Amino acid sequence: METSSVPTPSPGGLPPALRGILPVLIAVPVLLLFDRLLASAPFATYLLSIMGVNVILAVSLNIVNGMTGQFSIGHAGFMAVGAYVAGVLSLSFKETALSFLPVAASDQVFLVVALLAGGAAAALCGFLVGLPSLRLRGDYLAIVTLGFGEIIRVVVQNTDAFGRALGLSGIPQTSSLAMVGFWVFLVVLVARRIAYSSHGRSLWAIREDEVAAEAMGVDTTGYKVRAFVVSAFFAGIAGGLFAHFVPIINPGSFTFVKSMEIVVMVVLGGLGSTTGAIVAAVFLTLLPEALRSAFTVMGAEGSLAQKVDQIRMPVYGLLLVALMLLRPQGLFGMKEIWEVLPRWLPRRRKGLA
Amino acid sequence: MSPGAEASPPRQEEAPLLQADSVSIQFGGLRALTDFNLAIRKGDLQGLIGPNGAGKTTAFNVLTGVYRPTRGDVRVAGRRVNGWLPHQINHLGLARTFQNIRLFRALTALDNVKVACRAQGALHVEGADLGAKLRGALRNYRDWWRALLLTPGFMAEERELTRQAERLLEVMGLSHRRDEEARNLPYGEQRRLEIARALGTRPRVLLLDEPAAGMNTREKADLMVLIRKLRDDFSLGILVIEHDMKLVMGICEQITVLDHGETIARGAPEQVRSDRKVIEAYLGDNYLETHGGAA
Numbered sequence: 001m002e003t004s005s006v007p008t009p010s011p012g013g014l015p016p017a018l019r020g021i022l023p024v025l026i027a028v029p030v031l032l033l034f035d036r037l038l039a040s041a042p043f044a045t046y047l048l049s050i051m052g053v054n055v056i057l058a059v060s061l062n063i064v065n066g067m068t069g070q071f072s073i074g075h076a077g078f079m080a081v082g083a084y085v086a087g088v089l090s091l092s093f094k095e096t097a098l099s100f101l102p103v104a105a106s107d108q109v110f111l112v113v114a115l116l117a118g119g120a121a122a123a124l125c126g127f128l129v130g131l132p133s134l135r136l137r138g139d140y141l142a143i144v145t146l147g148f149g150e151i152i153r154v155v156v157q158n159t160d161a162f163g164r165a166l167g168l169s170g171i172p173q174t175s176s177l178a179m180v181g182f183w184v185f186l187v188v189l190v191a192r193r194i195a196y197s198s199h200g201r202s203l204w205a206i207r208e209d210e211v212a213a214e215a216m217g218v219d220t221t222g223y224k225v226r227a228f229v230v231s232a233f234f235a236g237i238a239g240g241l242f243a244h245f246v247p248i249i250n251p252g253s254f255t256f257v258k259s260m261e262i263v264v265m266v267v268l269g270g271l272g273s274t275t276g277a278i279v280a281a282v283f284l285t286l287l288p289e290a291l292r293s294a295f296t297v298m299g300a301e302g303s304l305a306q307k308v309d310q311i312r313m314p315v316y317g318l319l320l321v322a323l324m325l326l327r328p329q330g331l332f333g334m335k336e337i338w339e340v341l342p343r344w345l346p347r348r349r350k351g352l353a
Numbered sequence: 354m355s356p357g358a359e360a361s362p363p364r365q366e367e368a369p370l371l372q373a374d375s376v377s378i379q380f381g382g383l384r385a386l387t388d389f390n391l392a393i394r395k396g397d398l399q400g401l402i403g404p405n406g407a408g409k410t411t412a413f414n415v416l417t418g419v420y421r422p423t424r425g426d427v428r429v430a431g432r433r434v435n436g437w438l439p440h441q442i443n444h445l446g447l448a449r450t451f452q453n454i455r456l457f458r459a460l461t462a463l464d465n466v467k468v469a470c471r472a473q474g475a476l477h478v479e480g481a482d483l484g485a486k487l488r489g490a491l492r493n494y495r496d497w498w499r500a501l502l503l504t505p506g507f508m509a510e511e512r513e514l515t516r517q518a519e520r521l522l523e524v525m526g527l528s529h530r531r532d533e534e535a536r537n538l539p540y541g542e543q544r545r546l547e548i549a550r551a552l553g554t555r556p557r558v559l560l561l562d563e564p565a566a567g568m569n570t571r572e573k574a575d576l577m578v579l580i581r582k583l584r585d586d587f588s589l590g591i592l593v594i595e596h597d598m599k600l601v602m603g604i605c606e607q608i609t610v611l612d613h614g615e616t617i618a619r620g621a622p623e624q625v626r627s628d629r630k631v632i633e634a635y636l637g638d639n640y641l642e643t644h645g646g647a648a
């Protein structure tokens with residue numbers, strides 16, 4: 001008989017302390033190598049970075065919308081908080097460096113500090129937004145998060161320190177593919193390990209039946225708020241990363257359209273499926289690029305290719321409608337890719353260890 | 354009005370584990386429950402019966418904190434819990450099942466029980482100062498770290514939870530369903546899984562809302578025996594709602610009869626059975642023909 005429903009992630013011989021961080025030890029060198037290989041391909045690096053940011057956003061939103069079954073539609077707001085806090089911080093420490101470190105290393109230290117500050121600010125906002133609205137049932141969270149996203153945008157547009165509508169430029173471009181990749185890796189690790197802990201089980205329980213969860217002693221409000229805070233933290237990190245590899249950030253990057261884009265990613269991947277969120281985020285990042293290239297190749301010169309960004313919203317709308325009709329549970333439902341794929345491949349047996 | 358409670362003097366000193374003091378609740382103009390009294394002590398096995406819409410489920414909902422009483426007090430383990438949240442009341446040792454099964458449908462049978470086993474951990478401290486609350490909140494975030502880093506403490510806790518949950522599944526005869534999703538279980542097993550889950554919170558009082566509904570006569574009889582066994586093995590106080598008069602009469606020592614939210618009778622089964630008001634209430638609803646007569 002098995003001893004636990006929680007899959008033990010790595011070979012048994014390792015000391016437990018090492019087993020916990022083993023994935024990190026493997027991921028870091030791989031990411032650095034990848035970074036080096038793509039050093040001479042700036043567009044690929046840029047696209048992969050955008051993709052990474054979207055994956056972080058989708059996976060973190062999935063903790064709230066998927067695993068906990070709540071409906072937050074203001075994720076871009078938290079991303080904005082992270083981007084502006086981290087961006088302003090980096091701008092003001094632009095000229096400073098840690099003298100005892102090489103410049104590149106010093107830059108990275110500052111970047112990480114700025115990211116963490118942005119993440120923490122977003123998490124704090126998540127707490128302030130989540131605590132009152134998550135006590136209430138249902139739609140309140142959607143309304144409040146929607147409002148929050150708009151408020152952030154208005155605040156930014158009217159604050160000189162944030163560059164108003166023009167945005168912030170000149171933020172040191174210290175982010176790298178390795179840094180983005182590292183946070184992607186981290187958010188996935190957090191999502192997966194939480195999903196298989198008692199915390200995760202409580203979140204699933206809330207998603208399945210809030211009344212029953214409460215009756216079984218689950219402090220539903222507390223769990224929902226914690227999930228929301230962690231989710232907002234990673235949205236803030238994603239925003240911070242974004243601010244450090246795009247030439248300029250302005251309120252236009254964090255609109256309701258962006259929030260909806262993330263929601264579509266989560267729904268498309270399957271509410272509750274982390275790998276689903278990843279696949280959908282990758283797909284939806286590449287889709288506009290693919291369309292752009294397709295239009296360009298077809299000779300539609302600037303016009304259509306430029307309009308790709310404008311037709312995003314209707315495309316997402318259509319995608320959602322098609323999804324609801326054809327596959328309402330999303331790509332993978334609430335399962336992960338390795339649980340679903342064997343069933344799709346006709347010849348392989350179930351015994352996937 | 355409760356002769357059974359007075360009958361055993363040695364237990365009088367102890368406050369009942371669950372007590373309702375003239376509890377009333379109103380929904381708009383509808384008086385769903387009026388002056389409801391109840392006392393459950395360790396080892397009690399009481400029944401709550403009444404025709405459809407009598408207010409039985411409403412009584413459960415008030416006792417477990419789903420609704421706040423309009424008047425009167427609910428006490429659990431001697432503490433007044435009016436206005437507490439259901440999970441806080443649960444932490445004092447009161448667990449329940451639902452009439453319309455409310456399992457975590459997409460979770461496995463084992464995980465359903467594990468949710469309950471874990472949730473019991475944190476105890477609600479009444480009137481805790483801000484510092485204590487903050488520490489409590491931070492402790493919850495610490496749990497995330499432990500899960501993230503797979504600390505030995507976390508792994509040990511997981512194993513312990515699994516062990517507890519497996520044992521409860523075994524008690525309820527569900528070991529063979531361990532890894533099956535709750536929604537795929539047959540009806541009767543879902544009802545038993547709800548009981549296993551409720552037991553996971555380590556209650557001292559268990560409220561069962563029509564646990565035998567939808568079962569055939571044999572299953573019902575088995576379940577009643579099992580309920581009695583649970584009471585003894587886990588030293589619980591149990592209050593059970595059941596439509597089938599014969600069954601309740603068979604296992605309960607004291608029965609409360611509700612009709613239109615009012616308590617119309619209370620006492621030993623024989624006493625209740627021959628009560629004129631009870632017969633009227635049930636006949637008025639054609640109850641004996643539709644339910645009682647079937648068995």
Ligand SMILES: Nc1ncnc2c1ncn2[C@@H]1O[C@H](COP(=O)(O)OP(=O)(O)OP(=O)(O)O)[C@@H](O)[C@H]1O
Pocket residue numbers: 380383385403404405406407408409410411412452
């Ligand atoms: N939340 C609510 N709002 C309004 N009315 C309610 C609510 N809950 C219950 N009622 C009403 O209270 C009355 C008692 O309902 P309750 O569910 O407690 O009956 P019951 O004794 O459990 O009946 P049954 O045997 O059918 O389960 C019913 O008339 C019902 O419509």
Ligand SMILES: [Mg+2]
Pocket residue numbers: 409410411452
């Ligand atoms: Mg009922």
